[in-house]
Amino acid sequence: MxxxxxxxxxxxxxxxxxxxxxxxxxxxxxxxxxxxxxxxxxxxxxxxxxxxxxxxxxxxxxxGKTETPGAQNTVTVSGQEIKLSIEELKVFEELKKHPIMFHDLATDPETKVKELIKLYKMKKMFLEDDKEEYGDGFGELED
Missing domain, CATH: 1.10.260.40 (lambda repressor-like DNA-binding domains)
Structure with a gap:
C-alpha cells in the first residue's frame, strides 16, 4: 500500500x-x-x-511530502507566535479589521485568538441560518 x-x-x-x-x-x-x-x-x-x-x-x-495534515501559518500576537490553519488564518485576517476585538490579548493570546475565531464562525453560521429562514427580512409584499 x-x-x-x-x-x-x-x-x-x-x-x-x-x-x-x-x-x-x-x-x-x-x-x-x-x-x-x-x-x-x-x-x-x-x-x-x-x-x-x-x-x-x-x-x-x-x-507524503509532509507529516502535517493541514497547512499551518504563523501569526504573531502580543509577541507570541500562533499557528493557525488556512481557514483560521482567513478568519483571523477578517477579525483584524475590527481591532476592538483584540484589546485583551496580552495574556494567553493563542487561546484568546482561537476563541475569537470560534465565536466568529458561530456568528457567521447563525447569520447564514437566519438568511435561509427569514430571507432578506422583508418577506413577500401583497399588492
Missing part, C-alpha cells in the same frame, strides 16, 4: 465514512477509490484536490 492510499483510508476511517459514500462525494467509482487506497492507481490532479478539500488537508500531506 502507498503513503497516499494509507492516508486516504486513514482519513476516511477517522471521518467514519464508508468507501462507497466517499467515492460518490469525490466523483469516482468505489472500485477506483479502492485502487487508490491499495496503491494500484493514483488519482488525477482534480481528484487529488477534491480529496484534500474534503478532509481539509494539503495535497502535500496526502502525497
Amino acid at each position: 502507498s503513503i497516499l492510499g494509507n492516508r486516504i483510508r486513514n482519513l476516511r476511517d477517522s471521518e467514519d465514512i464508508q468507501q462507497v459514500d466517499f467515492a460518490k462525494k469525490i466523483g469516482v467509482s468505489n472500485v477506483v477509490l479502492s485502487r487508490y487506497e491499495s496503491g494500484e492507481r493514483k488519482p488525477d490532479y482534480e481528484t487529488l484536490i477534491k480529496i484534500a478539500d474534503y478532509f481539509d488537508v494539503t495535497t502535500d500531506y496526502l502525497l
Whole structure:
C-alpha cells in the first residue's frame, strides 16, 4: 500500500465514512477509490484536490511530502507566535479589521485568538441560518 492510499483510508476511517459514500462525494467509482487506497492507481490532479478539500488537508500531506495534515501559518500576537490553519488564518485576517476585538490579548493570546475565531464562525453560521429562514427580512409584499 502507498503513503497516499494509507492516508486516504486513514482519513476516511477517522471521518467514519464508508468507501462507497466517499467515492460518490469525490466523483469516482468505489472500485477506483479502492485502487487508490491499495496503491494500484493514483488519482488525477482534480481528484487529488477534491480529496484534500474534503478532509481539509494539503495535497502535500496526502502525497507524503509532509507529516502535517493541514497547512499551518504563523501569526504573531502580543509577541507570541500562533499557528493557525488556512481557514483560521482567513478568519483571523477578517477579525483584524475590527481591532476592538483584540484589546485583551496580552495574556494567553493563542487561546484568546482561537476563541475569537470560534465565536466568529458561530456568528457567521447563525447569520447564514437566519438568511435561509427569514430571507432578506422583508418577506413577500401583497399588492
